[in-house]
Amino acid sequence: xxxxxxxxxxHRCIAQALAAAEEECRxxxxxxxxxxxRVLELVWRSHAPIGAYALLEALGKAAPPTVYRALDFLLAxxxxxxxEKLNAFVGCAHPGHAQAGQFLLCRxxxxxxxxxxxxxxxxxxxxxxxxxxxxTALTVEAEGLCPSCRAGEGG
Amino acid sequence: xxxxxxxxxxHRCIAQALAAAEEECRxxxxxxxxxxxRVLELVWRSHAPIGAYALLEALGKAAPPTVYRALDFLLAxxxxxxxEKLNAFVGCAHPGHAQAGQFLLCRxxxxxxxxxxxxxxxxxxxxxxxxxxxxTALTVEAEGLCPSCRAGEGG
DNA sequence: GGCTTAATGTTATATTATAACGTCCGGTTC
DNA sequence: GAACCGGACGTTATAATATAACATTAAGCC
Ligand SMILES: [Zn+2]
Ligand SMILES: [Zn+2]
Ligand SMILES: [Zn+2]
Ligand SMILES: [Zn+2]
Numbered sequence: 413x414x415x416x417x418x419x420x421x422x423h424r425c426i427a428q429a430l431a432a433a434e435e436e437c438r439x440x441x442x443x444x445x446x447x448x449x450r451v452l453e454l455v456w457r458s459h460a461p462i463g464a465y466a467l468l469e470a471l472g473k474a475a476p477p478t479v480y481r482a483l484d485f486l487l488a489x490x491x492x493x494x495x496e497k498l499n500a501f502v503g504c505a506h507p508g509h510a511q512a513g514q515f516l517l518c519r520x521x522x523x524x525x526x527x528x529x530x531x532x533x534x535x536x537x538x539x540x541x542x543x544x545x546x547x548t549a550l551t552v553e554a555e556g557l558c559p560s561c562r563a564g565e566g567g
Numbered sequence: 568x569x570x571x572x573x574x575x576x577x578h579r580c581i582a583q584a585l586a587a588a589e590e591e592c593r594x595x596x597x598x599x600x601x602x603x604x605r606v607l608e609l610v611w612r613s614h615a616p617i618g619a620y621a622l623l624e625a626l627g628k629a630a631p632p633t634v635y636r637a638l639d640f641l642l643a644x645x646x647x648x649x650x651e652k653l654n655a656f657v658g659c660a661h662p663g664h665a666q667a668g669q670f671l672l673c674r675x676x677x678x679x680x681x682x683x684x685x686x687x688x689x690x691x692x693x694x695x696x697x698x699x700x701x702x703t704a705l706t707v708e709a710e711g712l713c714p715s716c717r718a719g720e721g722g
Numbered sequence: 723g724g725c726t727t728a729a730t731g732t733t734a735t736a737t738t739a740t741a742a743c744g745t746c747c748g749g750t751t752c
Numbered sequence: 753g754a755a756c757c758g759g760a761c762g763t764t765a766t767a768a769t770a771t772a773a774c775a776t777t778a779a780g781c782c
Contacts, residue, residue: 496651516700529694539684544714545671553706559699
């Protein structure tokens with residue numbers, strides 16, 4: 413839930429994500445098969461969202477439906493999220509929690525960080541409610557500069 | 568800025584949008600050519616976002632670059648907006664105003680309505696700021712049910 | 723083991739978007 | 753007016769993203 417510093421111990425991010433995914437799948441009676449696990453691992457190779465065809469290439473011998481099916485599974489069980497602006501996917505650090513789909517996207521380093529801010533969600537629900545609109549799903553994608561990249565830009 | 572009722576005088580929406588576009592282009596010294604105007608008019612055929620290839624077909628004899636170039640122009644001058652979730656485009660009712668890119672998308676009738684809510688933007692800036700992230704562009708796409716469709720669903 | 727269903731493989735194709743280059747047209751300069 | 757210039761458009765090809773349809777394999781169950 414914090415912005416990942418540039419040189420943190422990312423193996424730890426991956427290990428935690430995979431452990432959380434195992435747990436979540438067990439809890440839901442879902443099968444984290446080999447392909448699904450490999451795709452999840454590849455998504456977690458970095459905090460920057462990755463596209464389906466990049467995953468496909470990384471997987472090696474596979475066809476598009478293979479990776480899209482794995483992505484569908486991971487999305488359905490809240491293990492990854494889709495970044496609409498980028499047609500790309502990023503790991504979810506807190507599967508099982510209520511997710512609002514709020515993301516900060518650094519235009520410099522590409523990192524995506526998930527927010528889960530009730531005030532944002534409430535502000536949207538309020539504004540929508542004033543027009544008689546009922547919100548059932550929310551996508552927030554904020555582009556900008558993360559702390560590290562901001563420092564690097566001399567600003 | 569209100570949700571368009573199902574049977575409002577939509578010719579008026581179109582006329583106003585085209586007039587506003589003319590004015591905005593004049594103000595900016597931009598050329599609203601025939602193709603660009605026709606695409607804008609087609610985008611405004613309804614309040615539901617429309618895809619590039621649907622526009623292409625409606626245009627008749629034209630190739631993809633033609634419509635994409637027109638869309639790029641209209642986007643650049645704030646006359647339309649792109650809905651990322653849908654890979655589709657919708658007219659902007661208030662060109663020239665500061666736009667936050669906030670949309671309510673009715674999953675029933677498809678209508679997209681633009682919000683311009685400072686509280687939403689502020690909530691995002693605040694949440695981002697707490698993590699040291701500076702927001703430069705914001706996309707908010709809320710899916711749900713508009714007033715008319717809510718009434719129709721018997722809920 | 724045989725049955726059933728979920729998962730994956732495979733091929734083809736749909737959908738969305740852009741690259742590259744040629745042509746035309748309106749205005750400017752001389 | 754001829755030469756020039758730059759923006760808009762035409763045209764062809766192709767890139768990038770995503771899904772349909774059906775065959776095959778693998779798990780889970782009895
Ligand atoms: Zn990490
Ligand atoms: Zn960054
Ligand atoms: Zn209207
Ligand atoms: Zn509606």
